[in-house]
Amino acid sequence: MKTCSSCCRPFDDDDPVPKNPAEVLGDIFHKSVSTTNDSDLCPACKEELGMLSIMGFDK
DSSP states (O other), rough: OOOTTTTEEEEEOOOOSSHHHHHHHHHHHHHHHSSSSSSGOOOOHHHHHHHHHHHHTOO
């Protein structure tokens, strides 16, 4: 079990394959702007970053 660095919720990192396109966009966005390890974010936080990126709030 890992703890999300954003929301502090525990999550299981057994499945490294993203479940939806928003999560993939969140991974890309986080890798491009963050110096921290993206494996410390839970899937829900990655998805949230992806949705913000789609809406244009990433700039």
